[in-house]
Amino acid sequence: xxxxxxxxxxxxxxxxxxxxxxxxxxxxxxxxxxxxxxxxxxxxxxxxxxxxxxxxxxxxxxxxxxxxxxxxxxxxxxxxxxxxxxxxxxxxxxxxxxxxxxxxxxxxxxxxxxxxxxxxxxxxxxxxxxxxxxxxxxxxxxxxxxxxxxxxxxxxxxxxxxxxxxxxxxxxxxxxxxxxxxxxxxxxxxxxxxxxxxxxxxxxxxxxxxxxxxxxxxxxxxxxxxxxxxxxxxxxxxxxxxxxxxxxxxxxxxxxxxxxxxxxxxxxxxxxxxxxxxxxxxxxxxxxxxxxxxxxxxxxxxxxxxxxxxxxxxxxxxxxxxxxxxxxxxxxxxxxxxxxxxxxxxxxxxxxxxxxxxxxxx
Amino acid sequence: xxxxxxxxxxxxxxxxxxxxxxxxxxxxxxxxxxxxxxxxxxxxxxxxxxxxxxxxxxxxxxxxxxxxxxxxxxxxxxxxxxxxxxxxxxxxxxxxxxxxxxxxxxxxxxxxxxxxxxxxxxxxxxxxxxxxxxxxxxxxxxxxxxxxxxxxxxxxxxxxxxxxxxxxxxxxxxxxxxxxxxxxxxxxxxxxxxxxxxxxxxxxxxxxxxxxxxxxxxxxxxxxxxxxxxxxxxxxxxxxxxxxxxxxxxxxxxxxxxxxxxxxxxxxxxxxxxxx
Numbered sequence: 001x002x003x004x005x006x007x008x009x010x011x012x013x014x015x016x017x018x019x020x021x022x023x024x025x026x027x028x029x030x031x032x033x034x035x036x037x038x039x040x041x042x043x044x045x046x047x048x049x050x051x052x053x054x055x056x057x058x059x060x061x062x063x064x065x066x067x068x069x070x071x072x073x074x075x076x077x078x079x080x081x082x083x084x085x086x087x088x089x090x091x092x093x094x095x096x097x098x099x100x101x102x103x104x105x106x107x108x109x110x111x112x113x114x115x116x117x118x119x120x121x122x123x124x125x126x127x128x129x130x131x132x133x134x135x136x137x138x139x140x141x142x143x144x145x146x147x148x149x150x151x152x153x154x155x156x157x158x159x160x161x162x163x164x165x166x167x168x169x170x171x172x173x174x175x176x177x178x179x180x181x182x183x184x185x186x187x188x189x190x191x192x193x194x195x196x197x198x199x200x201x202x203x204x205x206x207x208x209x210x211x212x213x214x215x216x217x218x219x220x221x222x223x224x225x226x227x228x229x230x231x232x233x234x235x236x237x238x239x240x241x242x243x244x245x246x247x248x249x250x251x252x253x254x255x256x257x258x259x260x261x262x263x264x265x266x267x268x269x270x271x272x273x274x275x276x277x278x279x280x281x282x283x284x285x286x287x288x289x290x291x292x293x294x295x296x297x298x299x300x301x302x303x304x305x306x307x308x309x310x311x312x313x314x315x316x317x318x319x320x321x322x323x324x325x326x327x328x329x330x331x332x333x334x335x336x337x338x339x340x341x342x343x344x345x346x347x348x349x350x351x352x353x354x355x356x357x358x359x360x361x362x
Numbered sequence: 363x364x365x366x367x368x369x370x371x372x373x374x375x376x377x378x379x380x381x382x383x384x385x386x387x388x389x390x391x392x393x394x395x396x397x398x399x400x401x402x403x404x405x406x407x408x409x410x411x412x413x414x415x416x417x418x419x420x421x422x423x424x425x426x427x428x429x430x431x432x433x434x435x436x437x438x439x440x441x442x443x444x445x446x447x448x449x450x451x452x453x454x455x456x457x458x459x460x461x462x463x464x465x466x467x468x469x470x471x472x473x474x475x476x477x478x479x480x481x482x483x484x485x486x487x488x489x490x491x492x493x494x495x496x497x498x499x500x501x502x503x504x505x506x507x508x509x510x511x512x513x514x515x516x517x518x519x520x521x522x523x524x525x526x527x528x529x530x531x532x533x534x535x536x537x538x539x540x541x542x543x544x545x546x547x548x549x550x551x552x553x554x555x556x557x558x559x560x561x562x563x564x565x566x567x568x569x570x571x572x573x574x575x576x577x578x579x580x581x582x583x584x585x586x587x588x589x590x591x592x593x594x595x596x597x598x599x600x601x602x603x604x605x606x607x608x609x610x611x612x613x614x615x616x617x618x619x620x621x622x623x624x625x626x627x628x629x630x631x632x633x634x635x636x637x638x
Contacts, residue, residue, distance in 0.1 A: 052532050073538035085529035089551040102538030146537070 002063030002153040003028040004049070004186060009058030011044055011210075018044050019210045022058070029184045031177075035197040036207035036233075042190045043158055045207075049188060050079050050156050062153055073102070078147035082159040084139045086131040086146075093118070093127035096145045103150070117149040120179075137168045144176070148183060155180075155187040161196065173199060194234055198222070206230050228358035231272045231351055239272045240325045242307060243355070251352075254287035254308070263362040264352045272351035275302070278327035283344025292324060294335045303327040303335055305343075388614070395419070395607035402603050415604065422608045427583055431591035432612060438500050438575075438587055439568040442507035446564045447557070449512050454519030455545060459528070469520070476513040483509065484577050491578060498580035503587070506578065507568040515560045522556030523549065558627035562620060569617060588613045 004026040011019035019041040026032050034042040047053040049060060051072035060068045067075045078099070086095050096117060097110040105113075118124040121141040131139055140160060147155055160176070161169045177200050180187055191197055197204045198218040206213040206221070206229075214226040225231035231239045244253050245268050251260040253271060260269075289305035306324040327343055335341060352361040365373070394402055396414040422428055456462075457469045487506050488497070496502040526549055534544035550557065575590040583591070592609045595602070 047532075050532075050536055052535065071540070072532070072535040073540075077536065079533065079536045081529045081533060083527060083529055085527065085533040087530065087534075087548055087552070089548075089554075098534070099537035102543075146533075150537075 002186060003030070004154055004188065005059075005061040006045075006049070007059040007061070009045070009048060009055045009060065011041070011048060011053065012056045017210060019048070019055075022210075022212060024205060024212070024215065026186060026188065029186055031180050031187045031189065031200060031202045032205060033189045033191060033197040033201035033203075034205045034207060035191055035194055036213075037192060039209075040207040041210035042192075042205075042207050044210075046079075046156050046158050046188060046190045050077060051075050076153045077156055078150055078152040078154075079156040079158065080143050080147050080160045082162055084131070084143040084160075084163070086139055086142055088131050091128050091130060092123060092134070092142050095131065095142055096127075096149050099146065099150045113149050114145075117145045120148075121145045136164050137172060140164060140172055141175075144179065148179070148185075152185065155185050155189075157187065157189040159191050160189075161191070162193075176200065195236065198234065206233060224360070225272075225351065226360055228270060228272070228353045228360075231353070231360070235274055237275045237302060237326050237328060239274050239351070240278075241353075242271045242273070242325075244269055244271045246352070251347075254285065256285055256287070258285055258347050261348065261350060261352055261362040265354075265361065268355035269361065270353040270355055270358070272353060273345055274349070275326045275328035276330075277345050277349045278329070278343050279345065280329055280332060281342055281344060284346045284348075286342060286344040289325075289341050289343055290339065291335060291337050291341055294337055300328055300330045301332045301335060303329055303332075303341065303343075305341070391607050391610055391614070395604055395611055397604055399602065399604060418604050418608045419611070422605050422612070426591070426595065426605075426609065428588065428591065428609055428612055430584065431586050431588040432616070434500060434585060435569055435587040435589065435613070436616070438503040438507065438571075439565050441500070441504035442511060442568040443561050443564045445504060445508045446511040446515050447561055449508070450515040450519050450560070451550070451557070453512070453516045455523050455549065457516070457520045458523035459531075469517070472513045472516055474513075475509065480510060480571075480573055484573060487574075488577055497578055498582070498585055500579075500585065502578040503568070503571070503574055506574045507571060511564045511567050515564055518560045518563065519553075519556060522553055522560075526552055555627045558624045562624050565620065566617060569613075 004024075006022055006024045006026075009019065009022045010017065018039075022041075022045055024032070034045060036042050044053060048055045051067070051070060051074075055068065058068070059066060062075060062077065072079075087098065090098065093111075093114050097114045100110045100113060114127070115124060118127055121144060123138060123141050123145060126134060126138060126142075131142065134142065140163075143160065157176075161172055164172055173196060176189075180200075189196075189200060198221070201218055203215060203217050204221055205215050208229050214221060214230045216224075216226075221230060221234050225234060225239075228241070232241070242253060244251055246260045246264050246266050248266065249260055249264070250257050251264070251269070251271070287308075289303075289308065291303045291305050293304040295302040295304075304324055304326050329335070353359065354361055393410060395418055396416065397408070397411040398413075398415060401408055401411050453472070457465060462468070483506075487502075487509070491497050491502045491505070496505070530548050530552065531539075531541070531544040534548045535541065539547055570589065571587070572589045572593070575587045576593075579585050579587070579590060583594075586594075588609075592606060592613065595606050595609060
């Protein structure tokens with residue numbers, strides 16, 4: 001096991017700069033998730049880390065060893081791919097033992113370790129089967145087995161759950177987390193799914209257009225997003241954004257004026273309110289809305305409403321959603337679409353972003 | 363959607379007609395080989411000889427060096443398939459995996475060799491082989507056939523390698539293989555159906571050649587290939603069509619056997635791109 005140090009790594013394809021000055025220190029045994037929308041450079045970074053893509057510049061250390069120019073097989077890392085990448089002409093046992101065989105491990109030792117790992121992952125009854133005879137979940141476990149059998153210094157995982165159905169994904173997610181706790185190997189995990197990132201990571205690295213937006217633990221990301229992008233990316237449903245202005249330390253929203261949170265400056269701002277911070281009934285700041293759509297998930301309801309004449313929706317996320325703002329109400333009784341509904345929020349829970357730089361102000 | 367009875371009938375009737383058209387020449391080849399000369403010339407023709415002349419096959423095998431010719435054909439085909447596969451596996455893999463400057467143009471340029479008719483290349487190839495003393499040697503056929511086969515097999519294999527996920531090689535490299543090791547240990551075993559289909563295509567091309575054999579091999583019977591030898595069986599005044607047919611059956615047999623042996627790989631090769 002070892003920590004990983006990524007120092008000023010960048011990647012250009014001709015004039016296209018897909019990764020810009022990426023620096024990250026990963027502690028020994030840490031589970032770090034790189035997350036971001038498609039094309040943000042997260043998979044490129046993982047491939048550079050694995051040695052499958054050369055970096056255009058920068059330096060990578062695994063432990064104390066500079067691996068920047070080493071071949072993938074010499075880096076002592078293991079990788080789990082999105083499509084599993086199991087060798088279709090080999091049996092499950094041969095797949096798991098392939099890396100050991102390549103390193104000249106004696107056959108008896110390979111057999112022993114393959115059986116041990118297969119038992120941990122509950123695929124020991126499948127050792128003689130070919131990958132095509134396995135289900136998606138079993139293939140995923142074999143791919144994990146192939147990674148852990150070598151006891152590498154670090155695991156790299158490239159969206160390993162995206163080919164699984166929703167139920168199996170949740171199950172395998174928990175399995176991977178449990179496996180990491182058990183063997184404690186440094187893990188770098190790439191996903192575009194913020195829920196995976198939030199549930200599995202010790203720290204999350206949020207990326208956009210090849211640039212790191214924020215590095216923090218999941219709770220910090222949720223509570224103190226560094227900018228508008230992070231605020232909108234983390235949380236489900238996404239944060240509501242409204243245009244407003246601060247004058248003399250007072251913020252006007254939904255026709256009401258109240259003290260702006262500490263750290264804010266006068267001028268145009270974007271206010272972020274998480275859907276779960278909107279509550280039914282009277283509160284610190286109360287306003288009336290007409291729900292345009294109510295979605296019931298059983299234990300909670302998603303109430304969609306237009307911001308009204310006193311507030312203006314601020315980002316394209318709302319346009320994508322096409323349903324204005326959203327409130328996430330737990331344990332609510334019946335809510336009628338088109339009727340009047342009293343909602344409120346606590347002014348201390350709102351987020352303020354600079355309208356120009358989109359950076360967080362509080 | 364389920365077929366109606368009429369649709370099923372039409373389908374099977376159509377398939378029967380197509381199979382009949384495809385198989386009739388082979389059937390007629392054997393009928394001719396087993397018939398006497400009188401039966402061959404009679405009108406209307408008989409569709410099965412009254413007394414099949416099995417001795418025609420033994421006569422051809424004993425009176426003509428047909429087995430030697432077949433051996434020469436086999437040597438030329440195996441040599442050209444071997445050479446073509448080595449070149450086209452490496453070239454097809456490179457075209458599939460590496461983005462080189464001008465790589466696509468180079469790939470298309472390789473195909474231009476296939477656009478030229480074989481007869482057009484005979485004269486320059488003859489000049490080259492004569493200057494290096496290969497005329498009369500089977501090596502001339504091996505090299506000449508390879509020039510015909512490689513452009514097409516390179517593109518066949520490039521297409522096949524394109525269907526194999528790159529992650530397989532990447533996984534192998536992370537597991538400790540070199541790029542070439544990943545190709546030999548993972549990509550080529552996975553590509554077996556494609557390799558088999560391509561090799562068979564190359565074998566048939568070489569086996570069926572006449573023009574190059576006629577040009578590059580000398581008049582000594584011992585170096586002839588089967589296709590060349592069979593043409594000498596047609597006499598100026600008398601032609602024993604039953605013997606020619608028997609010899610043709612000998613020539614067709616290896617290809618039929620190879621098809622039967624490789625059939626499962628060929629079907630796999632044709633459908634492999636359909637599943638991910």
